[in-house]
Structure formats: C-alpha cells, structure tokens
Amino acid sequence: MAYKDLREFIAKLEQEGELKRVKAKVDWEQELCAVAKLSEEQRGPALLFENIKDYSSPVLTSAFSTEKALALALGLPKETSLVETTRTWVKRSQTKIPPVWVETGPCKENIDRGDKVNILKFPVPQWYEGDGGRYIGTTCCIITKDPDTGVVNVGTHRMMVHDEKSTGIWMIPGKHIELMFKKYAARGERMPIAVALGADPVMFACSSAPFPYGESEYDYMGGIRGEPMQVTRGTTVDLPVPATAEIILEGYADPTESKHEGPYGEYSGHYQAAYPKPVFHVECVTHRNNPIFWGCTTGMPITDTHMIQSLNRSALLWSDLERMSIPGIVGVCCSPETGGYFTxxxxxxxxxxxxxRQVATACVSVASGNYSTKLVVIVDDDIDPSDLGRVWWAIGMRWQPDRGTDMLQRGRCSPIDPSLHMGDKNYTSRMLIDATIPYEWEEKDRPQIIKLAAPVVKKVKERWEEFFPK
Ligand SMILES: Cc1cc2nc3c(=O)[nH]c(=O)nc-3n(C[C@H](O)[C@H](O)[C@H](O)COP(=O)(O)O)c2cc1C
Ligand SMILES: [Mn+2]
Structure with missing residues (x-):
C-alpha cells in the first residue's frame, strides 16, 4: 500500500493525470515559484521541473496542492474528499508501527563530506522576491533526538540558506525541536541534526503534523502508511534517516549561536520579518543519483502548505477530541483557506x-487546537465542515450571537498571525461560535429544512434529457 519513496509517488501522480513535466527552461530565482504558484491558483497538478537554469537535476513542486493529491498520498482513490481523507488518517494513526532499521539505502548513493559539502549543488529556489535568501527547507523533515529520553522527533521548519555549508532553522517556541534544543543548551552541547529532503509523501505529511511530544513521528508514519518506514543510521550523526530519501543533510546546531534569518513569504500571505535564529552547520550531504529536489510554495492560499497543514491539523484535532472520549464527532476541518491554522x-x-460547547472549549484546550486557533465553529452533522458555503449558511441561519458566542483571552498564539501587532505576539484572543440548532428544542419547534421529495427527484432524473435535450 505504501510508497517506497518519492519516485513511486511521482509515478502514481503521473499515472493518475495529476502531474505535469515542465521541460521548458526555468530560472530557480523566482520564476519557478511563479510558474508553480500561478498553476496552483488554477488548482493545477503537481509539477516536475526538468530543466532548471544552472542545474541538471529536477525540482518537484505542488505535489500536495489539491485534495486529489492528498488522497493519493494516503493510497486512497483520488476522488476522496478532504474530510474523508482526514478520517482515514485519524483511523490509521491509532496504530503505531515503529520503523525498521536497514544497513544502508539509496540515500547514500553519493556522499560529500568536509570541503566537498555544498548545499547549493541542488537547485534550491529563491521563492519570493522579498525572501531573505534561497529556502532549501520547505518540505524538509528535520530529525533530532531528545538527549534525555532518546525519543526521535521529526518536524518541518523553514530553512534559509546562509551559504554553501549552513542554513537557518526557525524553531518556534514550544515546538518539539525547540524544546530539545533547550535541553542541549542546558547541557552545554551541540544538537545533532539530520534533514531529509524528498522523503516519501507520508513522511512529509507527518513531519509537519503536531503529534504529542515524547512520541516519535516515525511510529505514526508507519501506522499511516500501513508499513514501517525504513531507516538507516546517518553517515556522520547517530540519527535514523529515511533510507530511500532523495537527499540527507547532516550536521549540528550550536545553542550559543544565532544569525539573522528571513524575511520569508509565509502561508499567511504576508512576509514574516527577519530576526536571529539558530544556525544549522552541514557537515555531510548524501543523495541519490539525479536527486529530485522537492519544495513547496507558501504565500497566498491555496498552496501545498495550506493543503497539507489543513489535512494534518484537522486530523490531529479530530484524534485529540476522540482521545478525550467526546462522542459524536462527525467531521473536523481546519480550513485550507486559513492554512490549517487559526480556524x-x-x-x-x-x-x-x-x-x-464541550466540543468548542475542547478544541482550544487540546494540544493540537490550542496553538493559534482564534475561531471555532460548531455545526450540526448535516454540514460538511470543509464546505465553507454551507458553514457560512449555518452561521447565517442557526447561530444566535448572544446564545452562541464565547470570547476567551490570553490564548497561545502563532508568531505568524499578521492580525497581532509586530511588537506584541504574546497572546491571542479566541471566539467560539455555536451554530447548531439548540439540542433542547422539541421536534415540533425545530426549523424545517426544505428537501425535494425523493420520488419526485427520481422521476425528474429519469426524464432529465427530456427537459434538457442534448
Ligand atoms: C512548509 C512548512 C513550513 C513550516 N515551517 C515552520 C517553521 O519555520 N517553524 C516552525 O516552528 N514550524 C513550521 N511549520 C510547522 C511545523 O512543521 C509543525 O508545527 C510541526 O508540528 C512541528 O513539529 P513538532 O510537532 O514535532 O514540534 C511548517 C510547516 C510546513 C508544512
Ligand atoms: Mn513532534
């Protein structure tokens, strides 16, 4: 069921008509991003750029920018809806399958160490004009180990290239890599890091998902793939790296060092300002022959980033609500339009x-929903939470502001939220909207929904061509 590597996923996308090869020459500096972004605005397919200025290896973008691609990534039929794909994730993530160790893998077909290290040997794009540099880390999976427990974390964090041998890493406070980095700092040690670029699609999907601290994303990847991940020991670091990844970067970050990183065109549709962040020193690069550099766009919705964060944050919130033994959860959607965050x-x-109200308050209390959520809307089970038109209808027709609204203060915010003042990104307020029909209303008092009579619909459908001859 699972894809062995990114290449198998690309083959599947192509077979399903969900990938286009771009053979015309494209500049890695802004032009590649513009082609991908404009294609994504038309909800276009994944793109494999095969002819990049100054380079001989390809770049993959837009691989997760549609519901179809997300469904295919999980091995589902491409017609599967976003909520249904999310439900599958929730179900599969109940089984954790630890990775299996293999001696070596294709990710080590080429090994560069010491002076030979040059991360710009790959066609790393300059995505937007105002970005502070070329971003090698977009679909990256950053692997670190808790120095106390040995638990391995995998997270996605943007990485701006400083030079041929170093990048920045943005570790937002409270994210697992940041919690680990503080532990290394307290010990006065450097933190060993491995970064997988171009791993199989489920690895990236899980790397950017907010699984609980202390549990390894690798175990969830196995469950969601239905097969264990194959990992091999890093060439220079004692960390498990995915054996079939296209590229592995290895090195360390020193807690005493930081360097200006940014700005970066974020998924909020705004630039996020530059400030000092930890530095990742790359001491070893390994890669497959003709490595495929996988990147994803950000910026105004809807891009890969919006789609993948919508899927994985909705799934984690759904799982958290079920873990709290709250019954009756029919569907969860942290909308792609808001990047999977904020709503x-x-x-x-x-x-x-x-x-x-139990569900609404739980949403902002559980670990996944607590981070950055400003608006929670609860709807009845006849509303698809990913159908914004219907959600808006429910707000218009069922919500009473005095009965159905609560405001909360001093919640955990995201520093990316552009509605917070640049100098004050400490807390967010939140609003809970209950747009359900009150439970206590008796049947006879409930608003009657207009539905066409089933036998009439059946007959009309049978006679459709009579009404509208071809
Ligand atoms: C394309 C992309 C870029 C991201 N960049 C960052 C980032 O720069 N910093 C950050 O803290 N989180 C970033 N995230 C979100 C994290 O991947 C997410 O919060 C994840 O849960 C972090 O791992 P953790 O749960 O192990 O802490 C990004 C997600 C995506 C999809
Ligand atoms: Mn984690």
Missing part, C-alpha cells in the same frame, strides 16, 4: 445538553 470547524451529532 477550526467541527461538525457534531448532538447527543446531550451542552455537547456543542
């Missing part, structure tokens, strides 16, 4: 008084 819509089958 959450949950559809529920109401089962008792106070159920809707």
């Amino acid at each position: 959450a819509v949950v559809s529920i089958k109401q089962m008792y008084l106070g159920h809707a």
